Amino acid sequence: MKSAAMRGTGLGAISYENERQAEAPECEIVRYACLFGHQSVIPFSIEAEEIPPTWMCRCGREAAAVSKVPKMAFFTTAEPRVHRTHWDMLLERRTIADLQELLTERLALLHNQGADEQRLSA
Numbered sequence: 077m078k079s080a081a082m083r084g085t086g087l088g089a090i091s092y093e094n095e096r097q098a099e100a101p102e103c104e105i106v107r108y109a110c111l112f113g114h115q116s117v118i119p120f121s122i123e124a125e126e127i128p129p130t131w132m133c134r135c136g137r138e139a140a141a142v143s144k145v146p147k148m149a150f151f152t153t154a155e156p157r158v159h160r161t162h163w164d165m166l167l168e169r170r171t172i173a174d175l176q177e178l179l180t181e182r183l184a185l186l187h188n189q190g191a192d193e194q195r196l197s198a
């Protein structure tokens with residue numbers, strides 16, 4: 077079996093027809109990022125009619141193209157994606173009230189530590 081036949085590809089990712097025709101096709105590298113920050117770097121033939129604005133991430137979620145998208149139309153037709161920050165993700169796990177409680181707890185601990193150190197050095 078030829079090694080090319082063993083290579084796995086995503087569904088609909090690559091046209092096998094193009095792969096056979098061109099020996100070294102020029103590529104457009106598109107980087108996709110899902111909401112969890114996973115990055116997928118997908119090469120597309122420059123002959124590809126359309127670079128998809130989203131890609132299925134390995135975690136199963138939709139990843140949005142974040143760089144090297146040649147056609148600006150993708151940004152105008154695709155829904156704008158908001159990339160989550162660490163803060164956004166934190167807020168999904170905890171409420172502000174939770175965070176305030178934790179902060180108070182940690183500050184109290186730090187104050188106590190500071191007091192202990194002062195006592196020891198005195």
Ligand SMILES: [Zn+2]
Nearest residue numbers: 110114133135
């Ligand atoms: Zn992902």
